[in-house]
Every structure is written in structure tokens, then in C-alpha cells.
Amino acid sequence: MLGFVRAAIFAILRAMVDNDWTRILGRPGYKVYRHELDERGKRLKLWARRKRANKQLVCSGCGKLVSDIVESYERDVRDLPCFEYLTTVVVELYRVRCPDCGVRTERVPLLPSKAPFSKRFEDEVGQACESAAAIRVARRFGLSASTVRASTRNRPTAGHPVRVVSSSFIQNLLFGAVTKLSNCLIMGGGPSCGSPVFRSWLPSGCPRYDCEDG
Numbered sequence: 001m002l003g004f005v006r007a008a009i010f011a012i013l014r015a016m017v018d019n020d021w022t023r024i025l026g027r028p029g030y031k032v033y034r035h036e037l038d039e040r041g042k043r044l045k046l047w048a049r050r051k052r053a054n055k056q057l058v059c060s061g062c063g064k065l066v067s068d069i070v071e072s073y074e075r076d077v078r079d080l081p082c083f084e085y086l087t088t089v090v091v092e093l094y095r096v097r098c099p100d101c102g103v104r105t106e107r108v109p110l111l112p113s114k115a116p117f118s119k120r121f122e123d124e125v126g127q128a129c130e131s132a133a134a135i136r137v138a139r140r141f142g143l144s145a146s147t148v149r150a151s152t153r154n155r156p157t158a159g160h161p162v163r164v165v166s167s168s169f170i171q172n173l174l175f176g177a178v179t180k181l182s183n184c185l186i187m188g189g190g191p192s193c194g195s196p197v198f199r200s201w202l203p204s205g206c207p208r209y210d211c212e213d214g
Helices: 002-015 018-025 119-129 134-141 145-152 167-185
Strands: 030-038 043-050 069-082 085-098 102-105
Touching: 018 030, 018 043, 069 119, 119 134, 119 145, 134 145
Parallel strands: 043 085
Antiparallel strands: 030 043, 069 085, 085 102
């Protein structure tokens, strides 16, 4: 049954034309002009370029509109998967000549960084890191753990950057908390037990006992 479903999906994808892929890609101002589907490798590759009406280029240095195109080039970008197929989009970009900055690459909001990932792919990885360890997220997306940590280090969420915490950091944090608590309750603690530093480790509403010097 599973094999039949996969064969049906492949048949549907194979029958799609470039205009269909343009709608699925969902990149305003861009169109797909070529596509390749690898059934064995479960990979999909799309080639996209600007539409003729979308020729307003922005300098990546100063943000001004420019019209002097120096050259075009292609950039491979990992995008969200389509069904079970890993998707790569080859985007045609431009180098432009800015009166203030000289020759610079154009600014593309869909590609916010120099990493080979689209913005929505980075957002998906970042959201996954909010509820799972980096190594699990890396396994899910077929990336290295270091790549996942680097792509989410400066990603904003609710006004704050995502913090990818390693297991060793958590272990050291817990060890420090247990040590402070055991010194107070088991060994008599001393005056440091009533200090604001120690009290900050206790959850709100927890009974607080001050140790006496012995």
C-alpha cells in the first residue's frame, strides 16, 4: 500500500509543469523555469528566476534601489521538503553597481543570510529547536548539529534570540544547584543559605528555612 502511494505521488509530481511548481514554490516575483525530480534519491530541484515585471533591485549595502546590473549568478538554497522529497532551489541572483557602495550583491528578503538555506527553512529549524535538542533537529533535517546551532543562534523569537543550550551546560547548572542545596540542608550551610543568591535558586512559593551557624 505504501509503495502504491509513493508511486502515485511521484506520478503526480512528474506530471507537473513549471507553472505548477511556481505556484507551489510561493515566491512572489519569481517563477520556476526548470525542475528535476530524482525518485531514487528522493530529491527535488527547482530553478527559479525573477519575473520580467520584478526588476526592482536593492543594494545589499545601503538598501537603495539600483538598476545597473553587472552580472547574474546562481545560488543553491535548501528549502522546505515537498512531501518526502528534499528540496533545493537554484535561485538566479544579480550583482549590481551601486553609486555609493560599488559592486554588491542584490538584497533578497527570502535569503536573509549567506547560509545555503531559505528564510522559511531557517524558521522551521529554529521553531523545531524550541522544543527539541539540536542533535535531534539535525537528524530530522539531515544537517549537522553545529549547522543547526549556527543557524538558530541569532534567530529572534518573541523579541529574544533562541538559545540552543548544550547538555553539558545543563549538567553543570543542575550540579551547581544540587551542591548549593546540599550544603544548606545536609551540611548546615552557614550564613550563605539565607543570601539572595541562594534564595534565587528556590522556586516561588517554596518554604524557605534559614540555617543557623553551628
